[in-house]
Amino acid sequence: MEQQTSLHQITHVIFDMDGLILDTETLYAKAYKNVLGNYGKEYTLDLKIKIMGRSGLEGAEIIINECQLPLSVDEFVAKMTIEHEKVFGGHVPVMPGAERLIRHLYDHRIPIAIATSSKRYTFDLKTKEHGDLFKLFDHIVIASEDPEITAGKPDPQTFLVCASRFRPPPTKMTSVLVFEDSTNGVRAANAAGMISVWIPDPQIRSKQQIDAHYTLNSLLDFKPEQFALPPFSSNH
Numbered sequence: 001m002e003q004q005t006s007l008h009q010i011t012h013v014i015f016d017m018d019g020l021i022l023d024t025e026t027l028y029a030k031a032y033k034n035v036l037g038n039y040g041k042e043y044t045l046d047l048k049i050k051i052m053g054r055s056g057l058e059g060a061e062i063i064i065n066e067c068q069l070p071l072s073v074d075e076f077v078a079k080m081t082i083e084h085e086k087v088f089g090g091h092v093p094v095m096p097g098a099e100r101l102i103r104h105l106y107d108h109r110i111p112i113a114i115a116t117s118s119k120r121y122t123f124d125l126k127t128k129e130h131g132d133l134f135k136l137f138d139h140i141v142i143a144s145e146d147p148e149i150t151a152g153k154p155d156p157q158t159f160l161v162c163a164s165r166f167r168p169p170p171t172k173m174t175s176v177l178v179f180e181d182s183t184n185g186v187r188a189a190n191a192a193g194m195i196s197v198w199i200p201d202p203q204i205r206s207k208q209q210i211d212a213h214y215t216l217n218s219l220l221d222f223k224p225e226q227f228a229l230p231p232f233s234s235n236h
Helices: 025-037 045-051 056-067 073-087 098-107 120-127 157-164 183-191 202-207
Strands: 012-015 112-116 139-142 176-180 195-198
Touching (some): 025 056, 025 073, 056 073, 098 112, 112 157, 139 157, 157 183, 176 183, 183 195
Parallel strands (some): 112 139, 176 195
């Protein structure tokens, strides 16, 4: 864990979802492998790094170009939709520490939101068994289908729009804490002027570095009091 005492006074918190709240990366990898395998291609770690945090359409275009697939973006997305319905049809686990932190912030009336690059249909599939947890958020931004967002992560629009929808909105962006697992997400948070906490997949961390304000191994390592947030109670 790399975390020092923070000088930041955090008033609002934004979470990414995939690989941060929900353990979906393995399921996504399975879906990509199933589609790419039909064309004799592999879903590699380098390919995963390039598309993490991007919208579905941007990710599809990158994969088609990198793997030289004989498919249009729409055709690729249609094939992935079929695979998503298969892999997300069952249990989607919550990441370690995520529920504890979300409920803690909610209980202490800290404004919390989600900003995800997921499409609405995959969001609904992934969250269907976690309704009680996701209803705790003030709002949820589905960036790929939001009319106010014309550029996905690493562009800051997703987080800026998300922050603007808090009621009341934060008075300054440096009081907003963003949890991300992707480097594109961290770049977006940094570009928005917010405070980024990177919780990377260990494989990604070994291949790529990013100038996040803080880097943690897990949400279990997060200490709210270091960000002027209420500490966990002793029974946590």
